[in-house]
Amino acid sequence: MSPELKKMIPRWTVFGIIALAVTIPLVVGGSTRFPATPIVRGVYEEIEKLPEGSPILISSDFDPGSEAELEPMMNAILAHCWRRKLRVVVMSLCSANSMPLAEELVKKAAAEHKAEYGRDYALMKFLPGGTAPILTLGQSWSAILPKDYYETPVADLPAMKGITKLTDFPYMVCVASVATPDYWILAGNAKYGLKMGMGCTAVMATDYYPYISTKQVSGLIGGLAGAAQYEALVERPGLASSKMPTQSVVHVTLVLLILAGNILHFLTKKKGSAA
Amino acid sequence: MTTLKRTVPLGIALVAGLVLILQGFVPHPVSGKVLTWTQSWVVIIAGVSILLGVGSLVQAHATKIHRQSRGWFYSAVTLGTFGLTALGFFHPKGIEPGGPLDWSYQYVMNEMSATMFSILGFFIASAAFRAFRARSVEATLLLVAAVIIMLGQVPVGAYLPGVPQVATWVLEVPTTAAKRAIILGVALGSIATALRIIFGIERAYLGGSE
Numbered sequence: 001m002s003p004e005l006k007k008m009i010p011r012w013t014v015f016g017i018i019a020l021a022v023t024i025p026l027v028v029g030g031s032t033r034f035p036a037t038p039i040v041r042g043v044y045e046e047i048e049k050l051p052e053g054s055p056i057l058i059s060s061d062f063d064p065g066s067e068a069e070l071e072p073m074m075n076a077i078l079a080h081c082w083r084r085k086l087r088v089v090v091m092s093l094c095s096a097n098s099m100p101l102a103e104e105l106v107k108k109a110a111a112e113h114k115a116e117y118g119r120d121y122a123l124m125k126f127l128p129g130g131t132a133p134i135l136t137l138g139q140s141w142s143a144i145l146p147k148d149y150y151e152t153p154v155a156d157l158p159a160m161k162g163i164t165k166l167t168d169f170p171y172m173v174c175v176a177s178v179a180t181p182d183y184w185i186l187a188g189n190a191k192y193g194l195k196m197g198m199g200c201t202a203v204m205a206t207d208y209y210p211y212i213s214t215k216q217v218s219g220l221i222g223g224l225a226g227a228a229q230y231e232a233l234v235e236r237p238g239l240a241s242s243k244m245p246t247q248s249v250v251h252v253t254l255v256l257l258i259l260a261g262n263i264l265h266f267l268t269k270k271k272g273s274a275a
Numbered sequence: 276m277t278t279l280k281r282t283v284p285l286g287i288a289l290v291a292g293l294v295l296i297l298q299g300f301v302p303h304p305v306s307g308k309v310l311t312w313t314q315s316w317v318v319i320i321a322g323v324s325i326l327l328g329v330g331s332l333v334q335a336h337a338t339k340i341h342r343q344s345r346g347w348f349y350s351a352v353t354l355g356t357f358g359l360t361a362l363g364f365f366h367p368k369g370i371e372p373g374g375p376l377d378w379s380y381q382y383v384m385n386e387m388s389a390t391m392f393s394i395l396g397f398f399i400a401s402a403a404f405r406a407f408r409a410r411s412v413e414a415t416l417l418l419v420a421a422v423i424i425m426l427g428q429v430p431v432g433a434y435l436p437g438v439p440q441v442a443t444w445v446l447e448v449p450t451t452a453a454k455r456a457i458i459l460g461v462a463l464g465s466i467a468t469a470l471r472i473i474f475g476i477e478r479a480y481l482g483g484s485e
Contacts, residue, residue: 011401018400032430037443064388096325100380127326139311144318202428209451212460225428248431250396255422257404261441262418265408 014257021253025246031237032244036229039212041195042219046171046235047080053105055087055163057172059180060102061094066177066201067101072177072240073199073227074105080234082113082120087159091124093133093143093180099126099149122159123149134187137160137166167192171218175199181217182206189216199226285475292473332357420445 036044050056058077062070081088090106092098110261115121124145127133136144141163147153154160162168172194174184181198188194195218198208202223211217219229224247227240295313297419298306336350344350360379368374409415426432471477 011405014401014404015397019447020399022396034430040304064385065392067385068392095386097380100377101385127318129314129318129321130319132314136311136314136318139307139314143311144315206450207454209446210455213447213451223428225430226443228430244430248429251425251429252431254400254403255425256367257400258422260409261404261407262409 010031013189017253017257021250022246025249026243028243028245029242031241032228032248033232033237033241034185034225035245036233039220039222040226040229041160041233042212043077043173043199043221044080044216044219044230046195046197046218047077047084047086047173048198050084050086050170052085053087054171055089055159055161055169056081057166057169058088058090059172059174059176060092060105060183061098061174061180062088062101062177062201063095063097064101067105069201069224069225070175070177070199072224072238072243073107074102075238076227076230076234076236076240077173077175077221078106078109078200079113079236080230082110082115082235087119087161088121089159089163092126093128093130094126094176094178095185096126099123103149104272118152118156119158119174122154122157123155125149131183131187134166134183137188138192139165141165152154166194170195172196173198174191175221176204177201179204185211185216188232197221199230202226206256281478281481284481285478289475292469296473338381 003016034255047056058074058081060074078088088106090100090102106121106123109115110117110121117123125148127144130164133144141160142154147156148157148160154163166188172184172188174181174196177200181200181204184194184196184198189196196216198217199221200208200223202225205222205226206218208217208220212220221227224240224243231238231241284288291313298309298313316427330358334356338355339350340347351371351389362368363375363379366375368377407418407421409418423438424442424445426435426447427439432438432442468477472480
């Protein structure tokens, strides 16, 4: 950045503009319906295909830093699962912080959907070790997860009925802010043929497009925009849809800032070369 | 000592590596049991490594405080909060809802993580404004692609004819092609590194100068 440009637009001006771009649409309110792309639809359609009462595994692999982006996604997926009367099993490979967060989010959603613990859903413990626990779960569930998050034997939970190994789940969704979808693709899908979909932060989404074209991942819900699309699919506008106006304004502001930066750069360069 | 420090770990790496490679090619129940057994070990070792991490964190920050190195105050804050959190474990309510650990998770950890992530948005905006320049053909291509993706990923993009379609194409074709090449390269590199470790050519993980 040229010193002249540096003087013209200080960093704090950019921060101020972004702060306004975030807060004004939030204060004004409103929500935008975002039609779903085929990639987001890929997760929705697989869940739609599951017969009533089927188990579904959700790997909740994010911690509080990504809660704002991934909570709406989890809510929409859980709403869809319980609307389809599926048995939801939630676990985590991310960090010791991810299961307490998952517990909080799932319990809140369960209360809203009148889902009962043990019957309609179950929470498992955090498992460290990357692909290793997935490989073990593929052989025997009880080998490393004999008890749930609250120390109840999984055999006593109706939600876990018929689950002896990973592939007893007809479908799983990994919602992640870290690279755990890699583990699920490598060990769950490639090794055991586990059918899976995923949701992740927007910044991670491009990393997983190759697995969609190879059909190893049925669909991908990317960031808040993906969550808003999923909310539109389940006809339940929520947190993501209400944040879409803000995201639109911030993205347009960023584009304008980049254009302004370029114009100012070339103007100062031209001025410099003329002198 | 050399036997314990070098020969035994190299032998473990060789045997474990070869057994697990062969296991992948043997479709027999015994082979499955070997996998379950060894993977349980991996989970246990990963759990124990958290303890090593804690030890390493304490040692690194304690040394920094002792030497009064630059930024030692932050090390003191880290160790102080670490100690406080550990103390919370001994509270009668421990990790139960309403207990000190639950409280610190809900009202400190949760909020601070979210704040850190939010601040990132402001720095990205500032960096994009200051550094995203069409200085060359490659930089211009990157800039145009970024603008299209940014607009194509939000509802407002739907009002710009062709933008969502071009954004989807950029993500599904050139990005996927480049990413696939990276994945293949990394996979081949990982296989080569794994073989080097199994056969004792790569010994950096043992520590020391070798």
